[in-house]
Amino acid sequence: MKRLIAASILLLGPALASTPSFAEEGAKLESAGIDLTDKPSLQRGAKYFVNYCMGCHSLKYMRWNRMAEDIGIGQTDLRKNLIFTGAKPGDLMTNAMRPEDGTKWFGTAVPDLTLVTRWRSPDWVYTYLKSFYLDDTRPWGVNNLVFPKVGMPDVLAPLQGEQKAIFGKPEEPGAAPPIERLEPVKAGTLNAEQYDAMVRDITNFLTYVGEPIRMERRHIGIYVLIFIAVFFVLAYLLKKEYWKDVH
DSSP: OHHHHHHHHHHHHHHHHHSOOHHHHTSOOOOOOOOTTOHHHHHHHHHHIIIIITTTOOEEEEEHHHHHHHHTOOHHHHHHHTOOSSOOTTSEEOOSOOHHHHHHHHSSOOOOOTTHHHHSOHHHHHHHHHOEEEOTTSTTSEEESSSTTOOSOOTTHHHHEEEEEEEOOOSSTTSOOOEEEEEEEEEOSSOHHHHHHHHHHHHHHHHHHHOTTHHHHHHHHHHHHHHHHHHHHHHHHHHHHHHTTOO
């Protein structure tokens, strides 16, 4: 038993060590409240992603037609409202951004976002998209609470508006003052509730993209558990029948 416990600790150690704490990330994560059964939300998230994110970020492990079929978008609407290039519905959801262009403009290659909610978490993505603030020391004039020194511009600023950081007192002399909160300084075209809903839709969509089979896997799991329960009853009755004369 001691050896089993020690082996479990050794196996979990790297995973625990690689998980960033809220302090390391710079902000406490907000709950995204995703719902993969909400197809209208997924459809809106797809629209927002294509219009605001896909100029730089790709989803190179997802195909247009697979995405459309899963979240309930017809082929006509897919071609008319989401595919703005010469791509075909069966093509992968890539863009024209070259890695060298991303490095030149943003200081690093722009990441593909197919697996971002699995690499980070839905809550991380949701909070990240709400946590940009003005910072004159950064190349694009903005920074981010959960991703300090971010290289990405705040592409959603016209919708959310602009925020500034309110700093507290340093914990130690000479230390950088901590950020206590963000305050709006310029309104966007959406109010806070509307922007939160939009960001939640984007996060919901990216969560689906990261694991398209997730909902189907859950349904299959229910049937598997039912089968195991029925098989257990049959196996128990068979065991009683075999062993009834052994005593």
